[in-house]
Amino acid sequence: MDIMRFIDFPTPRERPPSKPSECNSERIARKYDDDYFWDNLSEEQFKELDAQIEDIERNRTDKSLSSSAVKQTPVPTDNPIEHLERKPIRVEKTTSATTYGLQSAPSTSHTPAYQPPPRRPTRPGRALQSPYIDYGRNDLKCSKVASRAYDVVCLATRRSTRSSSQSSSQGDDIIISYPDYYVSLKHLSESVKPGGKLFNTVAEIAIYALKDRKAKIPVKQILPLRIASFLQDGILDNGEINSAFQRSLHHLDRSQLVMFPVLQNIRFKRLDRTVGHFFLLVLNLREERFEVLDSMRSLADINLKTCCNNLITAIKELWRKHYPNSRKNIDKYQLIDINVPLQSNNHDCGFHMLMHCEHWNGINMPQFKEKDMPTIRKMLTYKWLQHPENNIAWRCKMNIC
Structure with a gap:
């Protein structure tokens, strides 16, 4: 949704310049913090704008978690499951430190489960044999x-x-x-x-x-x-x-x-x-x-x-x-x-x-x-x-x- 199409004229008040260190959500919040502008928005447009802000906040949270999470094996690009939502899980270690990892949806790969290498079949001993014979x-x-x-x-x-x-x-x-x-x-x-x-x-x-x-x-x-x-x-x-x-x-x-x-x-x-x-x-x-x-x-x-x-x-x-x-x-x-x-x-x-x-x-x-x-x-x-x-x-x- 293009929110700039709702702006017909400049705002009457002078806005301070945005700081480069601030996040996008804060800049967007101050950018649209205009009494005249908010008055021109309908209820549906306001909800749509609020949902867009929530998406930006959610993306920022996901990026911060992924940077501190345990590195996991990437999913192949041709896997359609890669776009599914990932939920953070808590991973306990033997030390006092606590880290967070990501739990993805079940994989559709056909990698078989681990099995021990086959052993040579041993022939059972003869029953009831005397050690003295x-x-x-x-x-x-x-x-x-x-x-x-x-x-x-x-x-x-x-x-x-x-x-x-x-x-x-x-x-x-x-x-x-x-x-x-x-x-x-x-x-x-x-x-x-x-x-x-x-x-x-x-x-x-x-x-x-x-x-x-x-x-x-x-x-x-x-x-x-x-x-x-x-x-x-x-x-x-x-x-x-x-x-x-x-x-x-x-x-x-x-x-x-x-x-x-x-x-x-x-x-x-x-x-x-x-x-x-x-x-x-x-x-x-x-x-x-x-x-x-x-x-x-x-x-x-x-x-x-x-x-x-x-x-x-x-x-x-x-x-x-x-x-x-x-x-x-x-x-x-x-x-x-x-x-x-x-x-x-x-x-x-x-x-x-x-x-x-x-x-x-x-x-x-x-x-x-x-x-x-x-x-x-x-x-x-x-x-x-x-x-x-x-x-x-x-x-x-x-x-x-």
């Missing part, structure tokens, strides 16, 4: 000769009772004879056949074959099966117990592992009979603890825990007796459960115990499953037969020459 080790291989010998041994179970008794009376049924142990072909066949349970006499042969006789003081010492049987019965003072713990003969305190194969007789009231179960108890002098390796149970089983506690009490008493001045004091050793491969039947516990004796090194052992048990039976049978201390010509006796 080396799942990458499995050296179970059986030769043709071992398979042939195993088949011949298993055929002995088909012999009649009369022929077996006659051969036993003549001493021809002995198939394995070590200096301290021997076993008949029938007992060996009944133990190693598919589904057969390990006899305690065959277990003694197997433990004897596992002993390391080359080293003067072996890292691992495996005691005979009958030692744990004596300790379960509370027998702590006899010739075999004293010989097994004698320091001058075995120096158990210098080894890292002392193993006690155990045959536990469990009484079941419902069945009204006693069932035998093999497991392994280990005195780990390197890790300073007792370890139990059972293929069917854990320490949550009351029968296993009670049996282990009784054995540990007897072992500690014998240790104080035979190793009073040893640096290895086992009185404070605690019992832990080692998670080993489990069996799903009731006849493989003896072979699991033998595998634990052979492969447990105090850290881990190879993984084997139930499908590997036929191979394990063949390998162990052939190992017992061809042991250097077996003085029986088993090849000729079984016609494998």
